[in-house]
Amino acid sequence: MELRGTAVIVTGASRGLGAALAEGLGRAGARLVLVSRDREALDAVVERVRTQGGEAHAVVADVGAPESAARVAGTAGALVGPAEVVIHNAGTLGPIPLAPLADTSDEDFEQALATNLLGPFRLTRALVGSMAMRGRGTVVLVSSDAATTPYPGWGAYGVSKAALEHLGRIWNAELASTGVRFLTVDPGEMDTRMHREAVPEADPSTLPSPEQAAARVLQLLREAP
Amino acid sequence: MKHALQDAPATVSKQAGRLLHVDLRRGTLVDTRIDSLPELLRPGDLLVVNDAATLPASLPGTARGEPIEVRLAGEEPDGTWRAVVFGAGDWRTPTESRPPPPALAPGDSLRLGPGLQARVTARSDVSTRLLWIRFAASAERFWSALYLHGRPVQYAYEPSPLSLDRVQTPYAARPWASEMPSAGRPLTLELLGRLRSRGVALARLTHAAGLSSTGDAVLDGALPLPERYELPAATVRAVAETRRQRGRVVAVGTTVVRALEGAALSAGGELRPGPGLTDLRIGRGFEPRLVSGLLSGIHARDSSHFELLSAFLPGALELLYTLHAAAGGYRGHEFGDSTLVLG
Numbered sequence: 001m002e003l004r005g006t007a008v009i010v011t012g013a014s015r016g017l018g019a020a021l022a023e024g025l026g027r028a029g030a031r032l033v034l035v036s037r038d039r040e041a042l043d044a045v046v047e048r049v050r051t052q053g054g055e056a057h058a059v060v061a062d063v064g065a066p067e068s069a070a071r072v073a074g075t076a077g078a079l080v081g082p083a084e085v086v087i088h089n090a091g092t093l094g095p096i097p098l099a100p101l102a103d104t105s106d107e108d109f110e111q112a113l114a115t116n117l118l119g120p121f122r123l124t125r126a127l128v129g130s131m132a133m134r135g136r137g138t139v140v141l142v143s144s145d146a147a148t149t150p151y152p153g154w155g156a157y158g159v160s161k162a163a164l165e166h167l168g169r170i171w172n173a174e175l176a177s178t179g180v181r182f183l184t185v186d187p188g189e190m191d192t193r194m195h196r197e198a199v200p201e202a203d204p205s206t207l208p209s210p211e212q213a214a215a216r217v218l219q220l221l222r223e224a225p
Numbered sequence: 226m227k228h229a230l231q232d233a234p235a236t237v238s239k240q241a242g243r244l245l246h247v248d249l250r251r252g253t254l255v256d257t258r259i260d261s262l263p264e265l266l267r268p269g270d271l272l273v274v275n276d277a278a279t280l281p282a283s284l285p286g287t288a289r290g291e292p293i294e295v296r297l298a299g300e301e302p303d304g305t306w307r308a309v310v311f312g313a314g315d316w317r318t319p320t321e322s323r324p325p326p327p328a329l330a331p332g333d334s335l336r337l338g339p340g341l342q343a344r345v346t347a348r349s350d351v352s353t354r355l356l357w358i359r360f361a362a363s364a365e366r367f368w369s370a371l372y373l374h375g376r377p378v379q380y381a382y383e384p385s386p387l388s389l390d391r392v393q394t395p396y397a398a399r400p401w402a403s404e405m406p407s408a409g410r411p412l413t414l415e416l417l418g419r420l421r422s423r424g425v426a427l428a429r430l431t432h433a434a435g436l437s438s439t440g441d442a443v444l445d446g447a448l449p450l451p452e453r454y455e456l457p458a459a460t461v462r463a464v465a466e467t468r469r470q471r472g473r474v475v476a477v478g479t480t481v482v483r484a485l486e487g488a489a490l491s492a493g494g495e496l497r498p499g500p501g502l503t504d505l506r507i508g509r510g511f512e513p514r515l516v517s518g519l520l521s522g523i524h525a526r527d528s529s530h531f532e533l534l535s536a537f538l539p540g541a542l543e544l545l546y547t548l549h550a551a552a553g554g555y556r557g558h559e560f561g562d563s564t565l566v567l568g
Contacts, residue, residue: 057365058365058369059369059372060369066388067388067389067390069390070388070389070390070393071372071373071389073278073397074278074280074281074368074372074389074400075368075369075372077278077397077398077399077400078364078368078399078400079364079365079368081398081399082276082398082399122390126390126393126397128414129394129395129396129397129414130276130396130397130398132396132414132417133274133276133396133398133417133427133429134429174414175414177418177421178414178418
């Protein structure tokens with residue numbers, strides 16, 4: 001896929017992997033709409049992309065909120081045109097320190113599902129019709145090995161990621177003939193704030209950077225038809 | 226006999242899907258369902274949709290110290306917006322019963338929410354409700370603020386406010402439409418997939434569908450106002466190929482008819498890709514050059530949409546259509562049932 005000129009939405013773009021993806025995509029010439037709840041951090045990422053010659057626009061939104069999908073899709077459509085790629089990167093672990101399922105409240109479980117599963121579902125639904133009508137589109141779901149490995153304490157997050165991966169499989173099956181593809185990516189462990197909060201005992205210097213993971217995702221997109 | 230159509234609130238219309246098929250070849254009216262569309266079309270036909278997403282075009286605010294509601298009615302090439310302004314009140318009051326706004330003139334300021342200040346740049350000669358306004362914010366800040374504070378245009382027949390996602394077609398793309406291009410609302414991805422499997426080609430254009438009602442009878446009489454459109458090159462090729470192969474070009478919605486026929490008229494009968502503006506008014510006696518069928522809503526006889534529908538309906542079928550739709554309990558408005566007129 002030629003990234004230059006491609007309209008891309010990245011959620012969770014204010015830090016970590018999302019910010020690294022934004023900078024990499026910006027350098028590659030993509031037209032970016034970046035989404036996060038954190039306006040200040042998001043504006044800083046937009047500025048970094050622009051300083052490097054890229055195009056980026058900030059949309060402050062909580063992807064877990066029901067009204068966000070139409071807002072993000074519409075704003076993106078106005079600013080960069082119909083999205084050709086959406087990268088669902090926003091995610092939440094839930095309260096830190098991580099708690100076993102038996103100690104997880106309804107609210108925390110629901111919040112993890114809202115951000116990690118329902119948000120991507122709603123935003124994808126708002127975008128795939130237009131992608132299908134154009135005969136092409138790519139939806140990237142950022143997952144985790146917690147989707148398949150039952151790490152104690154990662155219950156709500158792991159369940160949401162497992163469901164997210166299956167969501168991608170079903171979308172893929174339903175839209176197989178339309179030119180819309182779903183890619184599920186496990187970026188592996190990275191030195192991010194989320195990782196430091198979840199695994200405080202880990203030595204960050206031993207972990208790959210988000211930029212290294214972002215480079216692999218960009219390569220995946222470039223190699224896609 | 227009562228000829229009125231029933232209203233169809235969005236809340237009850239999810240399973241609706243009734244389709245009144247006007248078969249021009251046989252001169253008959255057939256009660257069917259939207260699910261049957263693939264069987265009513267033929268391999269080689271082309272279905273053209275309007276992929277404009279619906280704007281959060283309604284903005285409450287104040288002007289000259291009085292409450293107003295602004296409804297955005299289309300962006301002009303110079304970045305100003307055409308806007309219809311209402312006085313105090315909200316959508317629960319039918320537009321024709323809404324009070325007029327305070328008298329506004331070029332230079333007046335409109336406060337339409339945080340980050341959404343606008344200035345009046347011009348006023349229409351047709352109606353004092355129709356203004357041109359310019360927002361102060363940059364494009365990014367304008368669109369973010371519009372999507373934060375704006376709401377879709379609402380309808381008095383709805384029991385509760387419609388959210389933005391409820392007024393989008395399944396393939397909505399760029400937000401150009403002041404109100405939903407509602408003829409496409411029943412076209413689910415599943416149904417579009419079955420149409421493709423049947424050999425029916427699909428194409429799209431973007432047309433800035435305008436407001437359906439302004440509360441001013443004189444201005445309502447001038448609707449639809451000139452509207453912008455954009456024709457992709459692939460759609461122009463698909464229309465030409467369909468006609469060459471003697472297939473039928475079926476428009477989904479009156480906006481698609483306006484865009485295709487308006488574009489053809491402005492270029493001597495030839496469709497050309499790219500942007501355009503049409504002020505074409507289509508009604509009884511108009512002979513479509515390109516479009517041979519129309520999928521639309523169910524329209525009351527006194528509506529501008531019916532006027533356009535009548536370009537496809539022989540006079541003998543007009544009254545029959547009206548009587549049949551009313552007697553059959555067909556539901557009108559944006560979330561109602563559908564009509565397919567096809568020869």
